[in-house]
Amino acid sequence: MIPPVLFDLIQVFLFPGFLFLISYALLCEWISRKFIARLQNRFGPLHTGWGGILQPLADFIKLLAKEDITPEAADKLTFTLMPIIIFALPLAALSLVPIQSLRNLWDYSAHSLLRGRPYFRPIPALHSHPQRLLSWLELQ
Numbered sequence: 631m632i633p634p635v636l637f638d639l640i641q642v643f644l645f646p647g648f649l650f651l652i653s654y655a656l657l658c659e660w661i662s663r664k665f666i667a668r669l670q671n672r673f674g675p676l677h678t679g680w681g682g683i684l685q686p687l688a689d690f691i692k693l694l695a696k697e698d699i700t701p702e703a704a705d706k707l708t709f710t711l712m713p714i715i716i717f718a719l720p721l722a723a724l725s726l727v728p729i730q731s732l733r734n735l736w737d738y739s740a741h742s743l744l745r746g747r748p749y750f751r752p753i754p755a756l757h758s759h760p761q762r763l764l765s766w767l768e769l770q
Contacts (some may be wrong), residue, residue, distance in 0.1 A: 657683075659686040
């Protein structure tokens with residue numbers, strides 16, 4: 631028996647197709663690298679996985695392990711929190727997507743989705759403000 635918390639996490643990650651989106655993004659990055667390498671008479675990524683297909687994943691893991699660089703004149707707390715806020719806003723919009731079991735999904739009415747609409751609409755508008763603030767902080 632799967633614990634309810636684990637079942638809810640699996641349901642959250644599989645319902646919108648997160649695994650598909652991540653796999654598709656990594657595949658598109660690999661195809662792009664191979665294509666650009668062929669245009670330059672090179673081979674492109676070869677050594678990670680079959681034909682270098684795991685190279686974008688390896689690069690992503692390497693990027694996560696890199697040290698953060700904060701400009702000396704920037705406010706350290708704000709400079710650290712802005713990327714978190716930038717990624718939190720799309721997740722806030724995603725939290726309004728109804729996730730239910732398949733049995734309840736067919737009975738789900740559009741009226742329930744429209745109740746979340748006033749909360750969903752301002753989120754994309756708010757997304758550009760932290761990016762502007764972060765770029766302004768870099769210049770300070």
